[in-house]
Every structure is written in C-alpha cells, then in structure tokens.
Amino acid sequence: MRAVIVAAGPVEDIPSLTPFIEENTVVIAVDGGVATLVQQGLAFDLAIGDFDSLGYTPEGAVIHPAEKDETDLELALRHVSEQYEVTDVLIFGATGGRLDMTLQNVYLLKQFPAARLVTKREEVRFLQEGHDQIKADQYHYLSFIPLVPTRLTLRGVKYPLTDHDVPVGGSLTVSNEWTDHQLADVTVHTGEVIVLRSLSDVELPPPTLR
Missing domain, CATH: 2.60.120.320 (Thiamin pyrophosphokinase, thiamin-binding domain)
Incomplete structure (x- = not known):
C-alpha cells in the first residue's frame, strides 16, 4: 500500500501528483498541503497539522497545537506508520522553503525508512x-x-x-x-x-x- 503525503512547501517544487496516486493509495494533506491538493483538483483522505500556514481547519482534520515538539510532517509520518500498513511513502512539498525545515525533513527519512521525498527534479531516500x-x-x-x-x-x-x-x-x-x-x-x-x-x-x- 502506498501513502502520498503533501506538505506545505513551495508549489513550484511539486510535480503533478496524479501519476503517483495508485489504487488503494492513502492521501494525507499536511497543513498547507491542503491548498496544493485543492489546486491540483485532488481529494485527500485526511488532513493533519496546526494549520497555521493554511489559515483554516479542514473538516475532520487531526489538529495539533502550533507549539509542539514535532513538525507537522513528522506527526503525519507517525500517523501513517501507526494507522496504515504501507510499504511505500512518497512525500511532496517537503523541500524548497526554509533550509532548516528542508534539512530536518531529509533527516526524517532515517526515522521512517519506507519514505521518500520527491520534487520535480529529485527523489531522496535513506x-x-x-x-x-x-x-x-x-x-x-x-x-x-x-x-x-x-x-x-x-x-x-x-x-x-x-x-x-x-x-x-x-x-x-x-x-x-x-x-x-x-x-x-x-x-x-x-x-x-x-x-x-x-x-x-x-x-x-x-x-x-x-
């Protein structure tokens, strides 16, 4: 089973997501990633985050406080690993913004080795x-x-x-x-x-x- 996780990174670094969504793929929107999915005309199964970058809270979302010890993406990865039997996790919108966040997102792959970061030009794995x-x-x-x-x-x-x-x-x-x-x-x-x-x-x- 595949999970597609869309975070709030710059949209210019995010490819068209349709080719990555297969049958039985679970789609998770992380905070501002909701806007990216809406822009591409795609539905999501769940939204997770504090939604400070989105500006509103989607219906049925898993809400976390803005002041917390983990990033929204880490919480989303943990949710996916605990709630779904996934063998492949593709993360979009996790690079191209703040350098500290990009580096942290790369290092998250060590904690979640089934995951890969995908941009328009690269794929990153651990x-x-x-x-x-x-x-x-x-x-x-x-x-x-x-x-x-x-x-x-x-x-x-x-x-x-x-x-x-x-x-x-x-x-x-x-x-x-x-x-x-x-x-x-x-x-x-x-x-x-x-x-x-x-x-x-x-x-x-x-x-x-x-």
Missing part, C-alpha cells in the same frame, strides 16, 4: 546496512551522502566502488551515473546514507516513480 538495487528510471545522476562514516560497494554505475570507506563531508560519491543496464547495485556494508536520484541539467518531464 539506506542503512544491506543490499539494494536502484533503477535509473528517467533520472541521470545518483548521489550518496553519508550521515556517518560509511563503507560502500557500488556496481552498475560509471564510477564503481568496492568495499570503499566514504567519510562524512567528502564529495567522492556525488554525481555518479548509471551504466547502460540502468540498474545500480548498492551495498552499504557499514553506516548509513542519503541517496538522491536527480534529473540532468537538461529540461526533462516531471518524474514518475515505479
């Missing part, structure tokens, strides 16, 4: 120790940002690595690319990374995810 395969789809660049000192093996990419130590703050694993097979084999031997799939600098259609 990987911990283990093996994964990452498709290129329509993306061009593949980057790995270690959150802690990490050891990686990368195959199916232009710049492969074998059991290689990658420090925090280094740029070795930024802007890699897929080879002709369009499928990267990634092993995180130790550590944890943020993974970004990005479009090229050439203008391309908005992303769709498989």
Whole structure:
C-alpha cells in the first residue's frame, strides 16, 4: 500500500501528483498541503497539522497545537506508520522553503525508512546496512551522502566502488551515473546514507516513480 503525503512547501517544487496516486493509495494533506491538493483538483483522505500556514481547519482534520515538539510532517509520518500498513511513502512539498525545515525533513527519512521525498527534479531516500538495487528510471545522476562514516560497494554505475570507506563531508560519491543496464547495485556494508536520484541539467518531464 502506498501513502502520498503533501506538505506545505513551495508549489513550484511539486510535480503533478496524479501519476503517483495508485489504487488503494492513502492521501494525507499536511497543513498547507491542503491548498496544493485543492489546486491540483485532488481529494485527500485526511488532513493533519496546526494549520497555521493554511489559515483554516479542514473538516475532520487531526489538529495539533502550533507549539509542539514535532513538525507537522513528522506527526503525519507517525500517523501513517501507526494507522496504515504501507510499504511505500512518497512525500511532496517537503523541500524548497526554509533550509532548516528542508534539512530536518531529509533527516526524517532515517526515522521512517519506507519514505521518500520527491520534487520535480529529485527523489531522496535513506539506506542503512544491506543490499539494494536502484533503477535509473528517467533520472541521470545518483548521489550518496553519508550521515556517518560509511563503507560502500557500488556496481552498475560509471564510477564503481568496492568495499570503499566514504567519510562524512567528502564529495567522492556525488554525481555518479548509471551504466547502460540502468540498474545500480548498492551495498552499504557499514553506516548509513542519503541517496538522491536527480534529473540532468537538461529540461526533462516531471518524474514518475515505479
């Protein structure tokens, strides 16, 4: 089951949401994300937040106080993880505004590893120790940002690595690319990374995810 969560980030960073909403997808509006969904003519199953950025409270919303210890997005992610059996969570409207909020939203992926952030140009996910395969789809660049000192093996990419130590703050694993097979084999031997799939600098259609 998929969950689509729409937060209150700038609308210019949010693609058309219709291609991401499959059968049995639950759609959650987070505060000002209500306006984005309304603008795109889409319904939502639930609204969550303090609604300070929306200006009104939708009917049936889960209301939280403005002064609290978690962001509205974190509360929405927690609600989804507790109330639904989801295997895929796509988050929109979580980047492009205040830098502190964007960074925090990226770090939320560590707490909710089934979730991915999606913009018009990028998809962001969290990987911990283990093996994964990452498709290129329509993306061009593949980057790995270690959150802690990490050891990686990368195959199916232009710049492969074998059991290689990658420090925090280094740029070795930024802007890699897929080879002709369009499928990267990634092993995180130790550590944890943020993974970004990005479009090229050439203008391309908005992303769709498989």
